[in-house]
Each structure stands twice: as structure tokens, then as C-alpha cells.
Amino acid sequence: MSDFNKDEYLNDLPDMDDLSGQAAPAAASAADGASADSAAAAAGATQEGAAQPAAAQSQENGDSAAADGADKADAADGKADDTLTPLGQAKKEAAEYLEALQRERAEFINFRNRAQKEQDRFRQHGIIDVLTALLPALDDIDRIREHSEMDDSFKAVANKIDKAFEKFGVEKFGEKGEDFDPTKHDAILHKPDPNAEKETVDTVVEAGYRIGDRVIRAARVVVASPQN
Known part of the structure; x- marks a missing residue:
């Protein structure tokens, strides 16, 4: 078995400066990747934040346009009224009053016709009720007329009853x-x-x-x- 030589073993070990040089680039690469991811996230957030105010601005612009259109229409009506002469303005108001009066008159005529029909129906119901109640007496009068002699006074009463019903359309x-x-x-x-x-x-x-x-x-x- 050969003897262990300490000096030779130490001379074969790699230099520490070389090891530090190899580790540094790897760490630098990892740091560069993290920085790139952070930059991309920040850019996306910036674009999203910019899109939201743009949409809100577009909606606000649409609402403003609608409001401006309504204001312009009102202004046009007012301007048209302003351009009328006093005589033209008076004629316009007279036409509006005449239209309202004609509408009210038509509604009143319809109401009057309905009320008249209701009154006629109630009147007819009343006549029918009275006639129905007197039918037995009227039948007796007819039998007396047909089968016996009627004195002048009774005949006069019967004739008055007949004329009264004729007056009411019976x-x-x-x-x-x-x-x-x-x-x-x-x-x-x-x-x-x-x-x-x-x-x-x-x-x-x-x-x-x-x-x-x-x-x-x-x-x-x-x-x-x-x-x-």
C-alpha cells in the first residue's frame, strides 16, 4: 500500500476562484428570468388598467352624446317657438285648445250616450216588473170581455189600463x-x-x-x- 502524500492531494483540488466564477453566471441567469417575469406582469397590469378607463370613458361619451341630443331637440323646439310671430304663437295655442276641446266634447258625448242607454234599460226593467205583476188582473179583464157583458164604468177602466201600457211601449x-x-x-x-x-x-x-x-x-x- 502506497503512502498518502498530503501535498499532492492539495495540489489536485480546483481553485476556489474558478468555482465562484461558475456559480455567479447561474445565479445571474435566475435573477434575469425573475426580472423578466416581473416586467411582463407589470406590463399586463398596466394594459388592463388602461383598458378599464378607456371603456368607462367610452360609456361616458355615449351618455353625454344622448344628453346632448335631447338638449339639442329641446333647444330646437324652443327655437321654433321663438321664431313664431305673436300671431303665429296665438294660432298655435288656439289650435291646441281647439283639439283639447274637441276631445273633451267627444268624451262627453260618449258618456251621455252610455248614460241614456242605462236609463232606458232601467226604465224598461221597471215597466216589465209592473206588467208582470199585473198580468193575472189583465187576463181576468180579457176573460170578462170575452164571456160576459161589461158595464160602461168597468169598460172605461179596462180601456185606461190598456192605453197606459201602450204609452210605455207595451x-x-x-x-x-x-x-x-x-x-x-x-x-x-x-x-x-x-x-x-x-x-x-x-x-x-x-x-x-x-x-x-x-x-x-x-x-x-x-x-x-x-x-x-
Whole structure:
């Protein structure tokens, strides 16, 4: 086994200056990379910060343009009014007042027509209620007229009642010999008749009443019908 030579071993070791020179470039490269990343981040933040004020400025410019347009329109209207002569301004105001008056007049006419229709309907309902309540008495008067002699005083009262209902538009209908109409006649019996060519009213049991086209009560009749 050879002897260990201390001096030779120390001479073979690398110089410390060389080691420090190799480590320094590596550290410098790492530092340069970190600096580049920081610079890129700072640049991105700067661009984002610049974009936000630009968008806000654009929105603000749009709002300002809309407000300016409205102000210009109002100013144009005011300028048009200013350019009118006193006579022209008076004519313009007179036209506006006339238009408002015509509109109010049309609304009043519509209201008056509706009120008149409501009044007529209520009036008709009242007449119908009174007529319906007096129908039994009117039927008795008709039976007395048909089957017995009426003295002059009773006949005068019956005629006054008939005229009073005529005054309110009440029409009495139902006569023997007229054609049978199911819309205004209520047939309580159909009687075959060899002489009948079509259905006709043979006997009026109770007269019918109507107001205009509205049937209050259909006439109750006996109908003569052809045998075939």
C-alpha cells in the first residue's frame, strides 16, 4: 500500500476562484428570468388598467352624446317657438285648445250616450216588473170581455189600463186566425182541423205581451193543425 502524500492531494483540488466564477453566471441567469417575469406582469397590469378607463370613458361619451341630443331637440323646439310671430304663437295655442276641446266634447258625448242607454234599460226593467205583476188582473179583464157583458164604468177602466201600457211601449198580441209562430205563441194544445191548410191560432187562452222586439210573455193558444 502506497503512502498518502498530503501535498499532492492539495495540489489536485480546483481553485476556489474558478468555482465562484461558475456559480455567479447561474445565479445571474435566475435573477434575469425573475426580472423578466416581473416586467411582463407589470406590463399586463398596466394594459388592463388602461383598458378599464378607456371603456368607462367610452360609456361616458355615449351618455353625454344622448344628453346632448335631447338638449339639442329641446333647444330646437324652443327655437321654433321663438321664431313664431305673436300671431303665429296665438294660432298655435288656439289650435291646441281647439283639439283639447274637441276631445273633451267627444268624451262627453260618449258618456251621455252610455248614460241614456242605462236609463232606458232601467226604465224598461221597471215597466216589465209592473206588467208582470199585473198580468193575472189583465187576463181576468180579457176573460170578462170575452164571456160576459161589461158595464160602461168597468169598460172605461179596462180601456185606461190598456192605453197606459201602450204609452210605455207595451204591445198586446195574439188573435184568433193568425198564423202560428213558435217564437211568440205557446201552444198548449194542437187540434186537428180538416179545413186547416197550415197551423193557425184557433183559440187565445192568454194574450201575449212584448216591448219592442222583446217578448215579455208568449201568447198561450190552441192551434188548429192540418189532419195529414
